[in-house]
Amino acid sequence: MDNKKPDDLLQQLHDVINHIQSVDEKGVGLLEDIDKDIRDLLARSGEQTAKARASMIQRLELAVNHFEATHPDLTELLARVMNDLSNAGV
Numbered sequence: 001m002d003n004k005k006p007d008d009l010l011q012q013l014h015d016v017i018n019h020i021q022s023v024d025e026k027g028v029g030l031l032e033d034i035d036k037d038i039r040d041l042l043a044r045s046g047e048q049t050a051k052a053r054a055s056m057i058q059r060l061e062l063a064v065n066h067f068e069a070t071h072p073d074l075t076e077l078l079a080r081v082m083n084d085l086s087n088a089g090v
Contacts, residue, residue: 007042013081014038016074023071030063034078053085060085 017031017038037056044052060082068075 009077009081009084010038010042013077016077020071020074027063027066027070030059030066033059034063057082057085 014035017035020031023031034056037052037059040052041056060078064075064078064082067078
């Protein structure tokens with residue numbers, strides 16, 4: 001995640017999360033956790049980032065399962081972020 005593309009994707013996800021509507025209580029909690037993870041990842045570097053990425057991948061998996069039927073565009077973006085994080089060595 002040292003290049004600009006993953007940061008851009010994280011920023012895009014952050015923007016989508018902040019504008020999504022009609023989400024149930026569990027979904028709101030998942031999105032809040034992911035949004036916090038995004039802000040943490042964008043502010044960190046090095047070894048701390050690897051631990052943060054691992055935590056975020058777990059939350060992304062939960063969110064993909066939760067939103068796949070109701071928010072397909074969000075699910076696609078979540079999957080892309082999860083893939084990028086995995087490719088970064090998590």
